[in-house]
Amino acid sequence: xxxxxxxxxxxxxxxxxxxxxxxxxxxxxxxxxxxxxxxxxxxxxxxxxxxxxxxxxxxxxxxxxxxxxxxxxxxxxxxxxxxxxxxxxxxxxxxxxxxxxxxxxxxxxxxxxxxxxxxxxxxxxxxxxxxxxxxxxxxxxxxxxxxxxxxxxxxxxxxxxxxxxxxxxxxxxxxxxxxxxxxxxxxxxxxxxxxxxxxxxxxxxxxxxxxxxxxxxxxxxxxxxxxxxxxxxxxxxxxxxxxxxxxxxxxxxxxxxxxxxxxxxxxxxxxxxxxxxxxxxxxxxxxxxxxxxxxxxxxxxxxxxxxxxxxxxxxxxxx
Amino acid sequence: xxxxxxxxxxxxxxxxxxxxxxxxxxxxxxxxxxxxxxxxxxxxxxxxxxxxxxxxxxxxxxxxxxxxxxxxxxxxxxxxxxxxxxxxxxxxxxxxxxxxxxxxxxxxxxxxxxxxxxxxxxxxxxxxxxxxxxxxxxxxxxxxxxxxxxxxxxxxxxxxxxxxxxxxxxxxxxxxxxxxxxxxxxxxxxxxxxxxxxxxxxxxxxx
Numbered sequence: 078x079x080x081x082x083x084x085x086x087x088x089x090x091x092x093x094x095x096x097x098x099x100x101x102x103x104x105x106x107x108x109x110x111x112x113x114x115x116x117x118x119x120x121x122x123x124x125x126x127x128x129x130x131x132x133x134x135x136x137x138x139x140x141x142x143x144x145x146x147x148x149x150x151x152x153x154x155x156x157x158x159x160x161x162x163x164x165x166x167x168x169x170x171x172x173x174x175x176x177x178x179x180x181x182x183x184x185x186x187x188x189x190x191x192x193x194x195x196x197x198x199x200x201x202x203x204x205x206x207x208x209x210x211x212x213x214x215x216x217x218x219x220x221x222x223x224x225x226x227x228x229x230x231x232x233x234x235x236x237x238x239x240x241x242x243x244x245x246x247x248x249x250x251x252x253x254x255x256x257x258x259x260x261x262x263x264x265x266x267x268x269x270x271x272x273x274x275x276x277x278x279x280x281x282x283x284x285x286x287x288x289x290x291x292x293x294x295x296x297x298x299x300x301x302x303x304x305x306x307x308x309x310x311x312x313x314x315x316x317x318x319x320x321x322x323x324x325x326x327x328x329x330x331x332x333x334x335x336x337x338x339x340x341x342x343x344x345x346x347x348x349x350x351x352x353x354x355x356x357x358x359x360x361x362x363x364x365x366x367x368x369x370x371x372x373x374x375x376x377x378x379x380x381x382x383x384x385x386x387x388x389x390x391x392x393x394x395x396x
Numbered sequence: 397x398x399x400x401x402x403x404x405x406x407x408x409x410x411x412x413x414x415x416x417x418x419x420x421x422x423x424x425x426x427x428x429x430x431x432x433x434x435x436x437x438x439x440x441x442x443x444x445x446x447x448x449x450x451x452x453x454x455x456x457x458x459x460x461x462x463x464x465x466x467x468x469x470x471x472x473x474x475x476x477x478x479x480x481x482x483x484x485x486x487x488x489x490x491x492x493x494x495x496x497x498x499x500x501x502x503x504x505x506x507x508x509x510x511x512x513x514x515x516x517x518x519x520x521x522x523x524x525x526x527x528x529x530x531x532x533x534x535x536x537x538x539x540x541x542x543x544x545x546x547x548x549x550x551x552x553x554x555x556x557x558x559x560x561x562x563x564x565x566x567x568x569x570x571x572x573x574x575x576x577x578x579x580x581x582x583x584x585x586x587x588x589x590x591x592x593x594x595x596x597x598x599x600x601x602x603x
Binding site for chain 1: 399400401402403406407409410413417483486487490493494497513516
């Protein structure tokens with residue numbers, strides 16, 4: 078194993094260990110804004126340990142789809158995370174076009190959870206599943222618009238070499254998020270700054286954070302994601318909670334990858350980690366100062382994000 | 397300075413699209429003020445210090461202040477019901493941007509006359525101002541649309557400016573100031589007489 082792979086494995090291990098810290102940071106920031114002490118930073122770890130020790134209750138109508146859902150979702154998120162360059166180190170699993178695989182791995186995880194929710198036979202969970210499917214279908218075009226912009230940028234950078242192998246490699250997540258975007262915007266291509274902003278909106282949408290969905294609410298009319306997982310308990314709920322934390326890390330790492338310039342390896346990794354933690358704090362701030370949007374307004378938010386992404390795409394095509 | 401110029405032009409483009417998506421009058425006025433400040437920064441980049449000061453004074457401070465005062469004097473609703481749906485407005489703005497990029501490629505102009513991205517930004521600003529005039533129903537937001545369109549024309553004139561033309565531009569600025577001043581007073585009177593500045597209602601007026 079060469080040095081790069083070892084470094085990447087360390088980064089992946091760090092991500093797996095530190096991911097449950099992000100919800101803790103978000104909750105702490107929210108508590109501080111409200112003038113409270115707040116839960117301990119490590120609360121998600123305690124929750125996971127408690128849930129793993131517990132038994133599970135399964136409804137009478139539920140079949141194996143219900144039990145398989147959380148496992149499939151967690152595994153899909155793990156695979157997607159393993160495709161991402163972490164802390165500036167390119168992923169050993171990366172290949173040209175792996176962003177499609179990563180996006181649809183996340184989609185598959187969501188599909189498994191939706192199936193599990195439908196499998197309970199409860200109309201309430203069916204409603205949540207329908208909402209989740211609707212909003213993620215709206216978020217997907219935005220994600221691909223940004224990917225389109227980033228691929229065109231990284232293709233521009235290697236086009237002069239003219240070698241087909243390098244052209245294919247430029248289509249991987251490792252090439253897109255390896256720090257060249259930051260170099261370009263520092264050199265005066267300000268439209269690239271829109272990409273992290275759009276990814277931040279996507280982070281809020283995909284992880285069911287506040288302007289879209291309130292993770293703490295249990296009111297029937299307003300819940301989206303939390304409805305789907307109401308019936309899960311014990312180790313399966315632990316998998317869902319851990320999977321959600323990993324997904325948060327995935328989107329935060331995407332945003333951080335666009336904001337860190339190419340530096341020496343350890344410095345870049347450290348900066349990346351700092352940005353990820355700062356993003357969690359930023360989510361906490363957003364949740365404290367904003368109210369939840371009405372369900373009918375969420376497409377407007379995503380439409381705004383799509384407008385920003387297409388503006389960035391148009392401007393990158395011009396240069 | 398040269399790396400700053402594309403950033404300012406990009407911010408202007410973004411400002412235009414946000415203007416089209418903004419629903420509140422107060423936000424619209426603030427964005428217009430920000431546009432004035434961006435124009436000032438652009439002029440400083442191109443070494444027109446005197447004009448930059450005048451632009452900051454008139455477009456960054458005086459006009460937004462005037463509009464703010466008019467808004468406070470009216471008892472109109474602060475949130476605007478657009479005639480054109482806001483999403484459609486943003487889409488129209490994007491179409492304007494694409495059209496101006498296409499036009500820039502087709503126009504026969506001296507190669508070094510316009511810095512890159514300046515011509516499309518200017519045209520898009522002009523289009524966004526026109527969309528604001530057509531798409532909104534309150535008189536005050538139409539004045540803002542007029543101002544934004546004028547900003548676009550001003551941007552078009554910037555690269556053509558030589559030392560002598562600065563006075564010409566200053567005179568134009570004064571004209572715009574007077575125009576908005578008069579419009580502010582007119583809107584105030586409209587608001588007092590008809591208790592609304594919704595232009596949709598003026599259609600039903602009869603002698």
